[in-house]
Amino acid sequence: MSMSVQQLDLPEQFAPPVDEPFDMGQLRDAPSLNDIDTEKWDPVFNDPGHLVHVLITVTGDTHATVEREVAAIDVIFEVGTSQASLTEVKRIRGDVRPGDQAGHEHFGYLDGISNPPIEGVPPTPNCVPPFPRTFVLFSENDPGPVWARDGSFLVFRYLFQLVPEFDDYLLENAHPGMPKELGSKLLGAKLVGRWKSGAPIDLSPTEDNPDLALRNDFLYEGPGNERRCPLGAHIRKTYPRDDTTTPSPILRRGIPFGPEVTPEERAAKKTLHDRGLLFVCYQRSIASGFRTVQRGWANDTNFPKDQTGFDPIIGRCGAGRIRTMRGTHPDDMAKEISFPTEFVVPRGGEYFFSPSIRALGEVIAL
Ligand code: N7H
Structure with a gap:
């Protein structure tokens, strides 16, 4: 359970930890992310008078497990009754994709590979070198009350993906000098x-190599690295x-x-059903x-170097601009x-705060 505490009217001892965007909430912070079209947001997240206060995430390895847990939560909060201590504003169902796409996001790329090593936790072979981090508020130097220790700020983004449009773009602009299908890949x-x-x-610059699928132990150093992996590539922009x-x-x-892409969508090269990433x-x-x-990083065209361009996946350019990027053409890097x-x-x-299990049991639930 994660809380967005700005409007919960909590007693002083529950004063939330301090963080500027968290205090503002994502709707007010949206312009700073170049999210200028919040009128197109789902109304649940676009109502300044009724901000979302609580996010409850239920995960499990079968639908039955998740549904059982959700039913138990409904009972605890008496959801849907006159005694309800919580009003449900939205329920979103996420799902692992079917068959050999399990673990892949909707554009088809394997996800969930790279994460930083966590301080105090033995690194896995796939941790990104070389800087271990902590993701919880753990010391007196972190802002906020004692109950917030060991908790973490949680950001939720409701991201829709235009898959047929993405695939069509790749095909129409396929890499030159090779068969179209290969050039698009x-x-x-x-x-x-x-x-x-x-x-x-970066490790396999000309063709896919599933043997390297989970490799994370690489740096971009070395001559010609920009020819292997453009500076603007999504994973290099979001963690260079x-x-x-x-x-x-x-x-x-x-x-x-959301559902798999349908044959109609493929034929129309247009998204007709909502899908994306939670x-x-x-x-x-x-x-x-x-x-x-x-x-x-993603929205700054001069990060990590001048004239890199936008992150082609998540970079946002704001009104009146077109998203661009350099470094994809082998003979002309500019x-x-x-x-x-x-x-x-x-x-x-929305921006939330995810308290520690101890804080939930010993402070918040009392
Ligand atoms: Fe990204 N994608 O399919 O293109 N992302 N991401 N992301 N992302 C990553 O390394 C994707 C989003 C990061 O350490 C992979 O686990 C899509 C946001 C970071 O090397 C793929 C969406 C933000 C990394 C995707 C999306 C980030 C990363 C490779 C939205 C932050 C690790 C798999 C629909 C603001 C970089 C992996 C590193 C990896 C995709 C969103 C950040 C395939 C489709 C909003 C830090």
């Missing part, structure tokens, strides 16, 4: 920074590893939602976590490509 890998299998393009001295500030946990990340500070990654549309469209979200 290579362009996709250059936009994301990994092939669909998950293999980093040795291009910066800032450790990755977020721990991601997301899940896709993006969740944890951090010690939203200002230096999610907001830095989205605003300071060549700029542009994207006629966004492929990922935010339709809301």
Whole structure:
């Protein structure tokens, strides 16, 4: 359970931890993320008079497990009765994609590979070197009351993906000098920074190699690295590893939602059914976590180097501009490509605080 506490009218001992974007809430913070079209957001997230206060996430390995747990939660909060201590404003169902797409997001790329090592937890072979981080508020130096210790700020983004449009763009702008299908796969890998299998393009620059799918132990150093992986590729923009001295500030946990692309959508090259990613990340500070990654990195055309361009997946350009990026063309690294549309469209979200289990039991539930 995570709380967005600005409007909960809590007694003083429950004063929320301090974080500028958290205090503002995502709707008011939206312009700073270049989310200028909040009128297109889901109304639940776009009502300044009724902000979402609580996010309850239920996960499980079968629908039955999740549904059982949701029913138990409904009973605890007496949801739907006159005694209800909570009004449900929205229920969103996320799902692992079917068959061999399990673990892949809707564009088809394996997700959930890379996360920073956590301080105090033995690193897994797939942790990004070299900076371990902590994602919970743990010391006196962290802002906020004692009950907030060991809790973490949680960012939720309701992200819709235009899959037929993305696939069509890749095909129409396929990498030159090779069969179209292959050229489109290579362009996709250059936009994301990994092939669909998950293999980093930095380690396998010309073709997919499923044996490298889970590799995370790489840096971009070395001559010609920009030819292997463009500086603007999504994974390089959102965590540029040795291009910066800032450790990755977020721990991601997301899940896709919505149906598979239908034959009609494929034929029309147009999205007709809502689908996307329920993006969740944890951090010690939203200002230096999610907001830095989205605003300071993905949306900043001069990060990590001048004239890199936007993150082609999540970069947002604001009104009156077109999203562009450089570094995808092997013979002309300065060549700029542009994207006629966004492929990922935010339709809301909120900033929350996820208390520790101890705080939930010993302070909040009392
Ligand atoms: Fe991204 N995608 O399919 O293109 N992301 N992401 N992301 N993302 C990653 O490394 C994707 C989003 C990060 O350490 C992979 O686990 C899509 C937001 C970071 O090397 C793929 C959406 C933010 C990393 C995608 C989306 C980030 C990362 C490779 C939205 C933050 C790790 C798999 C619909 C503001 C980088 C992996 C590293 C990886 C995709 C959203 C951040 C395939 C489709 C909103 C930090």
